[in-house]
Amino acid sequence: MRIVVHGQQAFGKAVLERLLERGEDVVAVCCAPTKEGQPEDPLAELARERGVPLYQPSSWKTPEALELMKSFDADVCMMAYVLLFVPKDVRDAPRYGTFQYHPSLCPMHRGPSSINWPIAMGEKRTGLTIFWPDDGLDEGPIMLQKTCEIGPDETIGDVYFNKLFPMGVDAMMEGLDLVKAGIILKHSQDLAAGSYEGWFKKEIARIDWSKPVDEVYNLIRAANPAPGAWTEIDGQRLDIFDVAKSDGSGEPGEVVEVSKEGITIAAQGGTILVKRVRAGKAPKVAASEFAETAGLKAGNRFTLQAAE
Incomplete structure (x- = not known):
């Protein structure tokens, strides 16, 4: 044939x-x-x-x-x-x-x-x-x-x-x-x-920390490795890749903990442990490394998309 x-x-x-x-x-x-x-x-x-x-x-x-x-x-x-x-x-x-x-x-x-x-x-x-x-x-x-x-x-x-x-x-x-x-x-x-959905573009992959934790978690998984889910803190854009749901609570967008495992950020009804990130056009690094370089600490807040 x-x-x-x-x-x-x-x-x-x-x-x-x-x-x-x-x-x-x-x-x-x-x-x-x-x-x-x-x-x-x-x-x-x-x-x-x-x-x-x-x-x-x-x-x-x-x-x-x-x-x-x-x-x-x-x-x-x-x-x-x-x-x-x-x-x-x-x-x-x-x-x-x-x-x-x-x-x-x-x-x-x-x-x-x-x-x-x-x-x-x-x-x-x-x-x-x-x-x-x-x-x-x-x-x-x-x-x-x-x-x-x-x-x-x-x-x-x-x-x-x-x-x-x-x-x-x-x-x-x-x-x-x-x-x-x-x-x-x-x-x-x-x-x-059926259903037809367009491109899963970068703007769609922007994280809204005020959303339920499962919804935020699914968005990040759906964008890893491309196009990469993203958020902002103090005007700096941060792409987020490897994550895990974790126990804890806090105000949406709040940094609950910074540890050697990564950055724990609160969403609605739970928290997410962020393990790997990319700041701007820099290479991907461990979230703990970024936190140390950026001076990120518990109590800092990531931007809520819904507030803009």
Whole structure:
């Protein structure tokens, strides 16, 4: 079966690696163009290393892009982490069409930050979807889904790299095997029952210490390692990463304790032990180190977002 891999970054590379290990006939690799001054995409690097024809059109909305996809004479296109919109005629050019990976249980949490949002919302389960994309935003008939738990202390990095990434590569291979077997699964989905969330941007990751402690804790987990939850003290911006819920109480935003373990800060109904931080554009450091350098002490107050 002639396969086109369309994707980018580490996930696209992992899918291509697995296909080549299996001895699959990958006739082309497509990914976004390399931006000036930026390193080459890992998927593009692997394609060059392994001698797989590489194509990097800046848009798939042109007649030339359609002719390019047709020229591959492919049986199927596998979309592994794609950000460029691909129109229907291009998706349908391979004999069996195009299927795609998305790291959420569609139709829930469609959108570009589909891993952050379930964690921020305190959900205990997420998963991935392999689907046949249409022209909607992460919409289309579902081929298969896999689920996983979100642990009470897991961050976005934990959920993605330890669960959704490896599960996703396996699921892409499972989808390919279904197509090769002539089983073209296309289950309809009730989009009205789903949700679409936009980018989990830096402004969303600003901490409001007046919120309930569980809500603050989930926000920090959802932003670790990116985009990084943040707060302010005495006009200085501080990104917060590794944390743990701790026993204690205080006024929201109050530094309850500074110890070798870190900085304990009060939210509504509890406290959070902050273990690792980054001040401005400085490197990440232990929270205890920052506290010592900044002269941070119990009784100091972090800014409440709600007060601004």
